[in-house]
Amino acid sequence: MTNKKDEQLEAFRRDHSEDTALTTNQGLKMAEDEFSLKAGERGPTLLEDFHFREKMTHFDHERIPERIVHARGYGAHGEFEVYEDLSNYTKAKFLTDTSKKTPVFVRFSTVQGSKGSNDTVRDARGFATKFYTEEGNYDLVGNNIPVFFIQDAIKFPDLVHAIKPEPHNEIPQGGTAHDTFWDFFAQNPESTHMTMWTMSDRGLPKSFRTMEGFGVHTFRLINKEGKSHFVKFHWKPLLGTHSLVWDEAQIIAGKNSDFNREDLYESIEKGDYPEWELGLQIISEEDEFKFDFDILDPTKLWPEEEVPVKRVGKMTLNRNVDNVFAETEQVAFHPGHLVPGIDFSNDPLLQGRLFSYTDTQLSRLGGPNFHQIPINRPVCPFANNQRDGMHQSFVHKGQTSYHKNAINNNNPHTTPVEEGGFESYHEKIDAHKVRARSESFKDHYSQAKLYYNSLTQPEKEHLRDGFAFELGKCKHDFVKENAIANINKVDKDLATQIADKIGVQAPTTDEEVKSDKKSPALSMENTIKKLDTLSVAIIVTASSKEAEIKDIVQNLSDNKVNFKLVAEKAMTIGAFKVSETFDTVHSTFFDGIIVLDAKVPLLPPAKDYIEAANRHFKTIGFSKQAEAAIDATSVKKDEPGIIEIDASANNYLDALVKQRHWDRQP
């Protein structure tokens, strides 16, 4: 695969695998790189050792500040194709020309934790996409949750100060189980809706590949005639939206802190390319005020049953980066990176983001020329009169660096709108300057209730338990009580259950939203469920038979299910090399397990494999001769998803595709 971005990056790649002399940064070949220059073999190092100084100085400056939020991220390259010409809505070329494949770079991230934190924490996830279009870079900098904690950007520093580890002890890392977050939640009830999402299974994505993405804000699409439509952007994963369960997420955090990034990296290496469809929800200008929420309010979603999601294109991630620092760490996203045909709405959260993203790169990437870093360069020509600055890598020729000029025929020149020049949407504004929240932004509970109503019973219980875990860790009872009082405004029963779990007074007042309204699209139970790229651990022992394994793995492979053979220690069974052991992987890493030998539970970690898979609602298969293995555990053979497999495990696959057997829930 090559595309314009790939070709551009090629010019910057350095490969030292060929015969390459080690030199200083000035190109001086060095005869020695192991010993500093000393006065005598046992003497002090000399200040004149320029090679030592250069090497050490560079090393001393290898780190750059991590992102203030979304510090832990992982990225990949890919392509986007639009299914149909959307010129009725937009003049953006990458959304109108179906013959085009637009290169993209995507960075997924957690929000709260630092760069070295765990992948499987309870948190929102970032989902930022850079489209390298022929009209310039377009960035869709979204999250895996469709709403945000706050309504106005000026509160972002407060939110982030509350959510990050507390300043006096820098605890906790990667989650919200602490007083300042819940104090913020209770005192700033606009955060209620998004917190319902982060406490639910949505805060624990199984894989970046099984995450939805949302642009969150309302944007505008503008067509050639200058007509505007309001739009919300969605990414719909073709594998469906799937999450971990909390106990599983915690075990994985200990056993593989890179769980999500490894999954993305390995699936791309294997050729299991992750895919998402781009979805648009469109509301015409005339319908702006037809809804029972304000479409400019970023704490509100547009229920898909009321405003359907039109799937307009597909993104495929098909190439890992060559160097994580050069690409994933240095990529600079910005919701203000636009192309003609897309514009902003007056969402006050979006408006403030338009300042923050460039500003933060100045300290993170060390100056105003971060757009020249290879990963950030557009693939179309770019030129203006901006000059100089730290890390300037271009040599601008000529006498002029101002507009307008006659000396250089007014180059670089502006481009008329009809020829592709960008102009902002001509929105009419007639208003007073005020610092205020619009009346139409003041309902903080109806959609929190809509979300809760839309969940299945197991999902509701997970949400309750999420609250109980995170809130239960607060030190101040008044913080817990205030939070319960806020949840009580959404749903009294939920607030009562959480209060009971965390040991505070249950609410006595009746303040909940009275509504049964549901949006089925919000429940992950209604997502796509398919076998593709699910993974199964087949637990074998030295007495397992090659023939038996062969039939099963053939059927799994035929159905695009990944598998690993796992045993007490590395071994070979006929043609099968068993390289994974109970030490190197765990059942939490897989979607299901198959046990092929009655002796398995006698091996202590293996019993835990089976019981963990059971309590995480996964499909457990066992062969006839392994029946006693299941009997030796607490697993009940007659429960859903506990399968005595037929010869090629067809019945196992029928159960595996369900992914979780919630009816096993106690």
Ligand code: HDE
């Ligand atoms: Fe961000 N956000 N954000 N954010 N955000 C950053 O920019 C900010 C918001 C999102 O993988 C920072 O380059 C403000 C919403 C993602 O590189 C910073 C506000 C959404 C990423 C920043 C928001 C996001 C960031 C930190 C409120 C979903 C990671 C480093 C007005 C729609 C991008 C950086 C990547 C990163 C500011 C709210 C998504 C500080 C001020 C809403 C995915 O500029």
